Amino acid sequence: MSLAIDVVGGKWKMHLMWVLAEGPVRFGQIRRKLDGVSEKVLAENLRQLEASGIVHRELYAEVPPRVEYSLTALGESLNRALAPLEVWGDLNREELAERL
Structure with a gap:
């Protein structure tokens, strides 16, 4: 379990993976879809996911x-x-938003 968390941990990696699930995409397109991520952080996350064999x-x-x-x-x-984690988040969005 901790190995999987190490791979996708952080604020942007799962969001990034969902963007990449749509098919091949260029850096600028990813950045536009992930509102709020800096170029430096995006490049770092992409490098880490590439090193892990995910990207x-x-x-x-x-x-x-x-x-x-x-x-x-x-x-x-x-x-x-x-x-399933995304589905859980969607199902509990309102309650989580109140608490976060």
Whole structure:
């Protein structure tokens, strides 16, 4: 259990994974979808998830260079495992909002 928490821990990683679940996406697109995340924090989180084997970074040999991020098979399986947590959050949103 603690290994999974280490992989997705932090404020942005699960949100980031849900964005990546939609398919390959570029850095700027991710940043626009994750309101409030700084470029530095986003880049850090992407690097950590890439090092964990959760995210794939594809660099295209174009001018200007294009980079896309996507979930690996391991990342997709982790996203499926996290889906019940998202459902729980949605079901309890009002009560949690009152307490947080």
